[in-house]
Amino acid sequence: MKLITFTTALALWLLAGIYAQAQETDSASQTAVEELISLKEEIIKEEKDALKAEVENIIKRLESGNISESQAETLKQEAAEKHALNIQNRLAIIDNKVALLKRNGSIENNEDRITIRIITSGKDEDNIIFIGPKSKQRKYDRRTTSDFVLAFGLNNAITEGESLQDSDFKVAGSRFAELGWAWKTRVFKNTNWLRIKYGLSFQFNGLKPTDNRYYVDTGERTELQNYPLKLDKSKFRMDNLVVPIHFEFGPSKKIEHDDYFRYSTHNQLTVGLGGYAGINLSARQKLKFEDNGEDQKLKLKADYNTNNFIYGLSGYIGWQGVALYAKYDLNTIFKNNPIDQRNVSLGLRFDVD
Template sequence: MKKVTFYLTLLLIGFTVNPVSAQEQDTSEKIKQLEKQKEEIISEEKEALKREVEKINARLENKEIDWEEAEELKSEAAKKHALNIRNRVGIIDNQIALLKRENDDMGWDEEEMDEDHDRWFHKYRYSRTSTHLVMAVGFNNALLEGQGLNDSDFKVGGSRFFELGVAWRTRVFENSNWLRVRYGFSFQFNGLKPTDNRYFVENGDLTELEVYPLELDKSKFRVDNLVFPFHFEFGPSTKIESERSVWYSTRKKLKVGLGGFAGFNIGERQKLKYEEDGEKVKRKLKNDFNTNDFVYGLSGYLGWGATALYVKYDLNPIFKDPNPELRNISVGLRFDMN
């Protein structure tokens, strides 16, 4: 029955027994164009997200919205454009797969079809890559060498991080899922709340914590990064097989991920809230604060199913030399969604 369906499919898409080199050449050119479209889609969505974030920041500067609402809008925008990339690239991938199948079909004669059908059907069933939306949230802090959380300059409970991105997971081995690689891109938002009524002040090449002259209700410093994570993922899975496909499920399975990330600092800002002369005041301070433009670090996770304990550590200092080497560290929960 499978072979009859296969033969009928070939006839429906215009199967011919004679190879046509010109058509093969045309198919190759079409695939190149589609691959280029994928790159353009990612670039378009990144630019669209950047413009949207700029508009939100403008509304924040004009006091049309408060800090919390701006954070929520940015998170929604990042999620929307991540899903846009996933869906739009998925459509292109399907078009490429169809062109490749059509091209592979050219030049088969009836004696070859039985053998080639099995090869084609096996390749179709054993897709090795899947796409996931990744979200992480938790506690954030920054430490000098030899410093611990107990003597940190930042509030342990009040400093938080948020991460949102897209990850592709690919099996290393064709017929085994014990080792996978995960790669993609993420937006990281690392927040720090200084202790003892302090805030960051840029004094030339130095960025230092100083006591604010008024009592602060809130002092928050945030660095936003665009990073490209890469992890080796280990763990058991369940093989699920149907007539049309074979895949491996990690639902309710232990998983371990070890790797790191590298990327770019795309913005930093500081928010102060206090009361002056009986009126509540909000200040938003935007500057580069001598932060490093290039970011990189180590990260890992240990989880069960779609939820994992997540740790990341920046190897690059937050601020450029000659500032003390203050490095960001985050601990929280990571969610991998299909």
């Protein structure tokens, strides 16, 4: 069972307060009756949808040769009887509550009222916070999931006609970071070997020039120049907002239960290939130096003739949510410079569900 993070606990605390406050206000009896009656239609639809999904799964097992035709018919009959009884029993509960409400003006049993539940069924299944009726069934098939994305590592620039060994930037001092949220959708209905991962991310690309230099916008170009004083630190940074899209490949394990199934990539190799596109939010420099015996800091924010449109290629190869991650900007860092420079990054990526 996964540990509940501080953020999750805080969210639960806030939601619990909202829930407690809402419970203090009773709705009118007539409104409650109408809600219960409408809930009956939802129950019937839920059970029919669950039966349909279960039958489709049985047909798939029959077509793949895992079960015989007679076994398939038996399983279909059992599924139909189960969901028919579910409908009968659940509707009877609703009818009894309606009768109780009409007779007494309130319902003591709050099984179908809004509540907060934490479902933590293990690393191979759901791990979600659910807000809704206690009696709500687990979704039979979840084709789309979401993750928090965190990445960081080394950053540099590939200069036209030069190798990384001749880079104008410090290898260890130039770094990148990425924060974002990604959704992952299974492409095919009955297999999970191919997924599309898409989302929204903030990228922070930093470059630390060598040899006591900093960037200067001369009006026609942006170039590295020597600073008149000895620099303790010189750092140039671009902040981007991008939309990454990856095709994710790799095996997965199908976990089947009576009323739902899930595909799990736990303990499986994942490979993602794709790219990103977005906009440059800002460009800035930070300079630290000593002047007349006093430490000075300059924070310079300007256009620096940087490209406003960001696009590039990226990919990752990972295991259990940790991946080796690389990205390369196809756009040049600066517009109209005589020598093209493009940002390149290599580091670790964490997809946290």
